[in-house]
Amino acid sequence: MGRWQDGRGRLIVHGERGELAVPLEIATSYRARTKGLLGRDSVDGTLLLSPAGSVHTFRMRFPIDVAYLDRRLRVIAVRTMKPGRLGLPRLRSRHVLEAEAGAMEGWGVWVGVRVEIAVE
Numbered sequence: 001m002g003r004w005q006d007g008r009g010r011l012i013v014h015g016e017r018g019e020l021a022v023p024l025e026i027a028t029s030y031r032a033r034t035k036g037l038l039g040r041d042s043v044d045g046t047l048l049l050s051p052a053g054s055v056h057t058f059r060m061r062f063p064i065d066v067a068y069l070d071r072r073l074r075v076i077a078v079r080t081m082k083p084g085r086l087g088l089p090r091l092r093s094r095h096v097l098e099a100e101a102g103a104m105e106g107w108g109v110w111v112g113v114r115v116e117i118a119v120e
Contacts, residue, residue: 014115053089
């Protein structure tokens with residue numbers, strides 16, 4: 001876990017609703033993590049930032065859902081952030097998922113849920 005490269009894949013959510021696959025963009029290089037969703041008008045699915053313990057939404061064009069994951073890919077916190085905000089660092093967070101606001105609730109991503117990364 002956690003040894004990915006920039007690219008695409010699927011986020012598999014193991015929740016109460018069974019398994020759900022969501023399109024995933026992976027950002028592990030410094031450059032890709034720094035850019036994140038900046039300058040975009042939307043995101044297709046979700047973006048994984050790894051390693052990451054916090055995020056900000058300065059210069060973002062839309063509100064986002066942020067899910068903090070521990071080293072075992074279990075969700076430890078989910079927050080919705082408006083543009084121009086600085087998120088609090090999560091001490092146990094190793095990875096962060098970002099998606100359009102409201103998307104994660106629809107996918108069943110909340111505290112305690114385990115996710116899986118499938119690289120394409």
